Amino acid sequence: MKLRIFVTxxxxxxxxxxxxxxxxxxxxxxxxxxxxxxxxxxEMEVADSTDDAAIDSMCQKLLANTVIENYRIERL
Amino acid sequence: MKTAVIxxxxxxxxRDLAVALGAVTGVRPTMVWHGxxxxxxxxxxxxxxxxxxxxxxxxSGAIAARSPIMRAVVDAAGAxxxxxxxxxxxxxxxxxxxxxxxxxxxxxxxxxxxDVALTVxxxxxxxxxxxxxxxxxxxxxxxxxxxxxxxxxxxxRIEGDGRVAFRYAEPVNGSARAIAGVLNPAGNxxxxxxxxxxxxxxxxxxxxxxxxFDGLLAMVGA
Numbered sequence: 001m002k003l004r005i006f007v008t009x010x011x012x013x014x015x016x017x018x019x020x021x022x023x024x025x026x027x028x029x030x031x032x033x034x035x036x037x038x039x040x041x042x043e044m045e046v047a048d049s050t051d052d053a054a055i056d057s058m059c060q061k062l063l064a065n066t067v068i069e070n071y072r073i074e075r076l
Numbered sequence: 077m078k079t080a081v082i083x084x085x086x087x088x089x090x091r092d093l094a095v096a097l098g099a100v101t102g103v104r105p106t107m108v109w110h111g112x113x114x115x116x117x118x119x120x121x122x123x124x125x126x127x128x129x130x131x132x133x134x135x136s137g138a139i140a141a142r143s144p145i146m147r148a149v150v151d152a153a154g155a156x157x158x159x160x161x162x163x164x165x166x167x168x169x170x171x172x173x174x175x176x177x178x179x180x181x182x183x184x185x186x187x188x189x190x191d192v193a194l195t196v197x198x199x200x201x202x203x204x205x206x207x208x209x210x211x212x213x214x215x216x217x218x219x220x221x222x223x224x225x226x227x228x229x230x231x232x233r234i235e236g237d238g239r240v241a242f243r244y245a246e247p248v249n250g251s252a253r254a255i256a257g258v259l260n261p262a263g264n265x266x267x268x269x270x271x272x273x274x275x276x277x278x279x280x281x282x283x284x285x286x287x288x289f290d291g292l293l294a295m296v297g298a
Contacts, residue, residue: 012227013180013225014180014183014225014250016180016181016182016183016184016185016223016250017181017185020185061142062134062138062142063134065135065138065171065178067170067176067177067178067225067226068178068180068225
């Protein structure tokens with residue numbers, strides 16, 4: 001089974017990298033960009049028998065830092 | 077006092093810490109590899125050094141915080157052993173859940189490497205008893221991810237409990253409430269971005285960092 005884990009900064013956490021990307025887009029002449037936030041995409045191949053609780057635990061224990069990040073699991 | 081320094085793949089301030097601890101205690105620290113599962117017997121403190129453990133992959137300190145030796149460090153911290161995390165070591169301690177908050181990319185996006193002025197906060201701990209409250213000291217920083225972040229409730233709590241050990245006295249990295257070093261509730265775990273081990277000899281430009289180790293030694297009474 002293929003998984004995609006999207007790790008994103010929680011709302012309200014300032015994102016210096018997103019801000020830098022935002023500035024760079026502006027300097028390239030792209031108008032109308034109102035906000036940019038950068039996150040991570042982690043693609044995994046796991047055994048079909050892997051249950052939801054185990055996947056959630058992987059996110060909680062390692063893949064995301066839940067102090068500052070949210071995560072979303074997508075099964076392909 | 078016997079001490080230990082944890083070494084991860086990618087640590088690069090472990091030997092600086094060992095020199096500092098050796099100079100202050102008169103005993104060379106035991107270097108403990110990340111794959112070990114136990115700390116040496118009879119140590120009075122353990123230090124988690126700066127560097128780029130595991131290449132900062134995933135998040136700074138994230139992989140190191142899940143290494144075998146960190147389970148022993150977390151247990152020892154719970155039992156009251158003083159634990160000092162410097163720079164990447166601070167990141168590791170937050171990732172391991174020993175300290176609140178997280179360290180994000182510097183607000184200015186640049187790696188900051190220079191001496192900075194710090195204001196000493198709490199002085200009722202072994203780490204900070206060598207300083208006077210509100211004193212300004214100068215200790216170098218060298219980091220890319222030193223921007224301390226926590227939610228407002230957490231920040232209020234650590235400030236209210238007197239757990240801010242050091243604050244930046246000048247703009248450095250965008251840290252919430254200028255926090256440069258934070259203590260756990262019991263006061264035996266300190267994480268800080270500045271490098272006290274780089275200011276232990278007057279020949280290196282000052283000894284403001286040495287007083288942290290001296291204070292700890294005096295508290296342990298060895």
